Amino acid sequence: MITLHHLNNSRSQRILWLLEELKTPYEVAFYERDKVTVLAPKELKNIHALGKSPVITEGDATMAESGAIIEYLVQTHGKEFYPTPGTEQHRQYTYWIHYAEGSLMPQLLIKLIFDKVKDSPMPFFIKPIAKMIANKVINSYAGPNIKTNLEFIEQHLSKNEWFCGKNISGADFQMSFPLEALVAREGANHLPNITKFVKKFQARPAYQKALEVGGEYDYA
Numbered sequence: 001m002i003t004l005h006h007l008n009n010s011r012s013q014r015i016l017w018l019l020e021e022l023k024t025p026y027e028v029a030f031y032e033r034d035k036v037t038v039l040a041p042k043e044l045k046n047i048h049a050l051g052k053s054p055v056i057t058e059g060d061a062t063m064a065e066s067g068a069i070i071e072y073l074v075q076t077h078g079k080e081f082y083p084t085p086g087t088e089q090h091r092q093y094t095y096w097i098h099y100a101e102g103s104l105m106p107q108l109l110i111k112l113i114f115d116k117v118k119d120s121p122m123p124f125f126i127k128p129i130a131k132m133i134a135n136k137v138i139n140s141y142a143g144p145n146i147k148t149n150l151e152f153i154e155q156h157l158s159k160n161e162w163f164c165g166k167n168i169s170g171a172d173f174q175m176s177f178p179l180e181a182l183v184a185r186e187g188a189n190h191l192p193n194i195t196k197f198v199k200k201f202q203a204r205p206a207y208q209k210a211l212e213v214g215g216e217y218d219y220a
């Protein structure tokens with residue numbers, strides 16, 4: 001039996017959605033973020049050394065990293081989400097699985113962290129300097145990079161129903177978290193294809209069921 005080690009308000013939600021789509025038996029071990037630090041509880045380190053979520057366990061195997069988990073699940077439990085190796089769809093699948101955490105998330109995280117720096121409590125005489133540094137990083141680095149990435153995704157989704165073409169695949173589960181977090185945090189009316197993609201997967205019955213199972217999730 002698969003166990004998903006699930007942290008509230010986290011990337012783990014996309015794995016829960018995939019497990020619901022797969023209709024494979026699974027159970028959930030729940031972990032709560034610290035209310036002040038928003039970090040994962042130390043108990044997650046008992047499951048995997050990094051102490052992050054998602055992690056799945058099945059028998060003796062422990063697997064971390066969303067992309068690796070999705071690859072494992074679609075290859076072993078849900079071939080309908082796994083494009084045939086050697087095809088263009090499979091090449092796209094591999095690209096987007098890596099792209100989500102390798103290129104897109106780091107830029108979104110840099111912005112999130114520096115936005116937080118601006119609102120953090122600090123002595124009044126430091127605040128203008130901290131704000132200046134944060135704005136510099138956002139305006140000269142993360143902001144332009146995010147814009148380029150979003151235009152790239154928007155363009156791709158204008159020509160493809162799902163990330164690998166006509167059929168939903170593991171890549172769509174992997175791309176769901178950064179895009180729904182973006183739409184929820186910042187709105188994306190100027191990105192109609194990204195908005196349409198997010199609304200489309202959020203309307204799926206398995207996604208809705210995963211929301212019921214997973215509890216607190218701010219990005220739906």
Ligand SMILES: N[C@@H](CCC(=O)N[C@@H](CS)C(=O)NCC(=O)O)C(=O)O
Pocket residue numbers: 007009010011012038039040041051052053054064065066067101
């Ligand atoms: N690249 C990893 C990132 C894992 C990760 O950072 N998870 C976050 C949740 S979105 C986490 O556990 N944060 C809690 C913490 O850092 O204490 C993946 O995709 O699985």
